[in-house]
Amino acid sequence: MSSIENSRELAENKLILLYIIHNLESPVTNLLITKIILENKLMNYIFLQQYLDELCEGKFLTKIDADEKLSYSISPAGKQSLEYFTSLIPAGIKARIDEALAKYKKSKKNEINIQSDFVAVKENEYIVSLRICEGSFTYIDLKMSVGSRNDANKICDNWAQNSEKLYSKILSVLTDTSN
Structure with missing residues (x-):
């Protein structure tokens, strides 16, 4: 492959x-991004990660590292470059990408839903409801009685902030056979 072909593939x-x-x-x-790229056989994993790093170094993408999840967003320079050079993406590849993105956006409606709420039953008695659902599937639906509004608020706040960790701990404790 010539260096011109390599440069074109890199840019593409x-x-x-x-x-x-x-x-x-x-x-x-x-x-x-890895899932979309690999499922559609657009490039291999190593090149994907290399290109993401290079796009961040070139300030075309912004790297966001929050809650131990690495994410990317397009920068103004990235948008401008895309606007100028989007025609370099072959129509067939663009159509495959558009189809994959449409499928993803449709499935996003089945995103994980974290719920926490409480109701007063009587004075100094509250029922706290905690749930994690994805589409029509419920991972956990937990109800508990607590003695104060303050405790109910704390539980709901903790669930909203740490539901994944708490769910894992609950599952681990309930499936532990060493006790």
């Missing part, structure tokens, strides 16, 4: 990444 792959991240319209997790 970086534009594909900018196109996907731009069209998802929100910070995109590394996991999601």
